[in-house]
Amino acid sequence: MDESLGFLLHQVRGRLVTAIDAELEPLDITWAQWGTLLKIANGRANTASELCRSMAGDTGSMTRMLDRLEQKGLIRRERSSEDRRIVQLSLTEAGQKLYPQLPPIAVKVLNQHLRGFSRDELETMKRFLRRMLSNADD
Amino acid sequence: MDESLGFLLHQVRGRLVTAIDAELEPLDITWAQWGTLLKIANGRANTASELCRSMAGDTGSMTRMLDRLEQKGLIRRERSSEDRRIVQLSLTEAGQKLYPQLPPIAVKVLNQHLRGFSRDELETMKRFLRRMLSNADD
DNA sequence: TGACGATATCTGCCTAAGCAGCTAATTTGC
DNA sequence: GCAAATTAGCTGCTTAGGCAGATATCGTCA
Numbered sequence: 001m002d003e004s005l006g007f008l009l010h011q012v013r014g015r016l017v018t019a020i021d022a023e024l025e026p027l028d029i030t031w032a033q034w035g036t037l038l039k040i041a042n043g044r045a046n047t048a049s050e051l052c053r054s055m056a057g058d059t060g061s062m063t064r065m066l067d068r069l070e071q072k073g074l075i076r077r078e079r080s081s082e083d084r085r086i087v088q089l090s091l092t093e094a095g096q097k098l099y100p101q102l103p104p105i106a107v108k109v110l111n112q113h114l115r116g117f118s119r120d121e122l123e124t125m126k127r128f129l130r131r132m133l134s135n136a137d138d
Numbered sequence: 139m140d141e142s143l144g145f146l147l148h149q150v151r152g153r154l155v156t157a158i159d160a161e162l163e164p165l166d167i168t169w170a171q172w173g174t175l176l177k178i179a180n181g182r183a184n185t186a187s188e189l190c191r192s193m194a195g196d197t198g199s200m201t202r203m204l205d206r207l208e209q210k211g212l213i214r215r216e217r218s219s220e221d222r223r224i225v226q227l228s229l230t231e232a233g234q235k236l237y238p239q240l241p242p243i244a245v246k247v248l249n250q251h252l253r254g255f256s257r258d259e260l261e262t263m264k265r266f267l268r269r270m271l272s273n274a275d276d
Numbered sequence: 277t278g279a280c281g282a283t284a285t286c287t288g289c290c291t292a293a294g295c296a297g298c299t300a301a302t303t304t305g306c
Numbered sequence: 307g308c309a310a311a312t313t314a315g316c317t318g319c320t321t322a323g324g325c326a327g328a329t330a331t332c333g334t335c336a
Contacts, residue, residue, distance in 0.1 A: 008267040008268065010155075012267050012270045013151045015270075015271065016144050030292090031144075062293095064291090064293095083302070112274075125263065129143075129146040132251045135254070186284070187283075196324050198324075199324070200285090200323095202322080202323095224285085
């Protein structure tokens with residue numbers, strides 16, 4: 001039963017997150033925070049609900065994630081004037097300075113865990129995971 | 139960047155857990171609780187620290203997990219008389235009655251997410267994940 | 277024997293994610 | 307034009323996991 005796919009996914013994801021968080025620790029940011037920051041930096045999400053949709057997350061949990069990022073001075077929240085329900089998100093100068101430092105760290109940890117994998121094998125695994133995701137969507 | 143392996147693993151694992159938890163809800167137990175219960179039921183772990191080792195988890199978090207299982211009346215804790223540091227774990231009658239109901243639910247949800255996968259593909263994916271785990275161990 | 281290190285468990289503090297319920301603002305439908 | 311539904315964001319409650327520190331017990335070795 002340790003061999004269940006669900007358990008394996010859980011374990012691997014946990015190891016990855018722990019390893020990345022350990023490397024990120026000197027920068028005073030976590031993997032989850034970095035992911036959120038990146039979405040904002042890329043312009044893929046300007047509001048909290050866009051973030052939730054693009055990460056399949058909960059809005060309540062996102063509010064608190066944004067609280068943490070704002071409190072660290074990495075993002076700014078501004079109530080929109082056109083639609084006053086919306087809070088527009090943007091990176092502060094500190095956020096803009098921080099976020100390019102992060103991808104190399106994630107890549108390094110990922111490569112450590114992918115030692116011995118061919119490019120084909122990596123692509124195969126990603127294809128499998130995308131198929132599972134699309135199976136989940138119905 | 140939504141295409142990073144780490145992000146995909148995170149997403150798939152999340153969807154699986156959410157789907158299993160939804161199915162388990164009428165039984166008033168969660169996926170994480172069920173995993174712990176199963177380890178105890180199988181006799182693979184008679185103590186908290188054995189559980190932690192076999193799941194690569196934290197002892198503090200395990201204490202609280204066992205609190206929840208004990209509070210639900212599914213497990214029993216008994217201080218060992220030979221080594222008084224140890225707390226021996228066992229299933230109550232309720233726990234023994236509950237745990238055989240759980241694997242079919244996990245299998246069902248897993249199969250939904252694996253629609254269209256051949257047995258070979260599943261084995262390949264599991265092999266990949268085990269390789270990543272073993273890469274993590276050094 | 278008695279000090280020291282290792283082990284087992286527990287507690288407090290933190291991040292994170294999910295659910296339900298709430299308010300305010302906007303859009304839709306009659 | 308206005309009631310109803312929808313959307314955006316927030317708060318409280320819960321589970322879960324990680325880290326650090328505390329306590330009690332055990333094993334070892336001088």
